[in-house]
Amino acid sequence: MPETRIPANSRARLGAVAGDLRVGAGGRIDADGKVAVSGEARFDGPAEIVGTLECTRLRAGEGSVRVSGDLLVAEEIDSRDGSIDVGGSLKARRVDVARTLHVAGSSEAQKFDVGGRLEGGGPLRAEAVSVGGQLQVAGPLTARSVEAGGSMDVGEITLESLDVGGSVRVGRGEVRRTISVGGRFLATGELTFGSLDVGGFAEFKEAARGGAIVVGGMLAAERDLTFDSLEIGGFGRIGGNGKGGRVEVGGHFDVRGSFDLEGPLEVGGAITVGGALTGERLEVGGKITARRAVFRDAVKLAGIIGTEEGLKGARVRIERRSRARGPIVGGAVEIGRGAHVEDVYGERVELHEKAEAQRIFGAVVELREHASAVEVVFTGSVEISPGASVRVGPKKVDALPTFPL
Amino acid sequence: MLSARDEPAAPRRREATDLYATVLEVVKRYHGAARITRVSYGAGMPVDRLRSLVDRLVGLGLMKVEDLDGRPAYDITSRGQEFLTTYWKMRAFIEVLEANPEDRISRRRS
Incomplete structure (x- = not known):
């Protein structure tokens, strides 16, 4: 397959490229319409594409590759030791970026695997998202599974499962199966979920509905909370009405409205219910x-x-x-x-x-x-x-x- | 009673235990295939500094290292998971205990 080479620290104007494209470190390519590579685009170091880039596969070494337009990759983006910065939208089958992936527009791939930070300015759609550090998505996030080691800050979500080590802030949405968070979980909008397991602090600003809830430290629901079971190691508060099955609280628990349970209620410390308390x-x-x-x-x-x-x-x-x-x-x-x-x-x-x-x-x-x-x-x-x-x-x-x- | 706030307080200085927890949480997400460079990007710390933390975590039995394709790959142990569970729970309690009493009073009044 033929290869088009752009030497290091040089500038070129390209449109359609038959075969592979290899760009030296510091190279800059101005798109003639768009840069459409029929084979693989390979970047030896930091580089810049002014315009849209299309290719079958993208490989990048150390440094940041910036694409000011859209980045459309039929197969895989592989940046094993660098970062990718996309000014438009990104579409690929699989994305593997070691450091930071920043996409100003929408993002779509079967799998995103980012070592450091993933920043999405628009909607993000994927089968699986795995981020070592921070995940930040402004638009709706739709995925089967999302994992992040550090933190996650996302607006609307539609997920099957969510697993984050540090802290999570989400808007409204749904997690059909499990939410697992090591540190802190905050939902600012209405949320439904299969189950929720938070090691530290769980907070709902709006009404929430879910299955089993386990919180190691504290739970604060500002409005109504509906659940199958609720286990809190430390303290809990429901600002509206609570409705659910079994409840077990180690310390204090306050419910401002009524608390209607199908199952047993066990409280090690104290419970205050402003309205009626019912249960088994x-x-x-x-x-x-x-x-x-x-x-x-x-x-x-x-x-x-x-x-x-x-x-x-x-x-x-x-x-x-x-x-x-x-x-x-x-x-x-x-x-x-x-x-x-x-x-x-x-x-x-x-x-x-x-x-x-x-x-x-x-x-x-x-x-x-x-x-x-x-x-x-x-x-x-x-x-x-x-x-x-x-x-x-x-x-x-x-x-x-x-x-x- | 609770210190739930919309805006977090000024970030406190990260203690050694915070760093250990951060590293373990990142390693955990790689399901036994965590490379040191990837962990460094996820944890946001340079590799040389990370190595000493990783050595300590492995020495304490909170993490284990195995050969994967001729290179070391790290994974969290059940003891490490136990540490994380305790760490996050304790962090939540500390957050409440150290919350500004005036905040608590104003929340009660509202």
Whole structure:
């Protein structure tokens, strides 16, 4: 195949080139219309094409190759130790650039493999994008998989999977399968995703919807968050309403609106819910505050409990020395030793030693040693151990009043 | 409670652990085929400086080196992944703990 050579540090004007083109370091080519190479374009060092370049394959050595127009490569761009700078759009089958790839316009390839930095001024479409350092795309990014070792800053996204080591900032869009981020994840627009795993900090500025969410450090959702499951190692906050399946939080968790769960809620520290809290099972180690909390199964609470309208569960256990404000309603309610609660409603209510309650309404009521209640109303039986006290009653009735919640 | 901000605070000086984490995150993305030059471009540090960091990471068992086509190629180990998980989690906690208390108060008021 014939080869057209442009010596180092020289300038030429080219149009159609039959065969290969080899450009020496420092060469400059002015396009006559466009530079259309039927074979391979090879650059020995830094070079500049003023205009559009078309070729079958592009190879470049050290330094930066700049194409002021479009760069259209039928096969592969291979810049093993240099950078590529495109003033227009880029299209190739495969792109492998060691240092920096900058494209002012749109970019399209099956695979982008960039060692340092990929900067796209327009939309980027690919099967796979892999960047060692930073990925920055102004236009929509559409790809099956995206990986970056350092950081990623992209507007709209449509991806299958996303894996970034450091930090991510995305606009609106969709990641159908997994998002995995080592450090920090920020979505500024509405986002849907299959699953999200963030080592440090996850933040949603707008509503987000996804499957399993695992955050090692902190989660902050400014608006509504919908999920299948949520695990947070440290702290969490939902500015709107939360809706999902299972939730496990190590530290503190705040939900400004309602929190509606299909599965269990386990909080090691404290949870505050501005609206109604509903779920299957509840276990809180430190403090729970909610307008109302209604659970279908067991409720186990230790520490401080505060509700305005009440707390309800099939089985409720308030651990020893806990303090509860607001009515407690359950099938079976157990108040631990030395705990203080207000009104209690249940089929079976049991106050352990030195526990204190205001009014108790139950079918079967038991007060152990030194437990006390202001009033006891029951339909079945009552058992009061030595030292336990009831200021009013106990009073047996045919039917209990309607329980709250 | 949280220190979530639109604009990040002034970047703090990168400590040695930050550099180790940066290198490991880049290496991880090459799935066992990370070359030293590629890692240097990704991590944004010169090869000579990177070599000493890489030697230390390999020595600590956080990274491993294998021969690939006659040249060394690096990969993260499970211990290295463990380090990254702990590092990012700790970074998030530190960010909250070191956040300006006035920021937190103003967020609460809003």
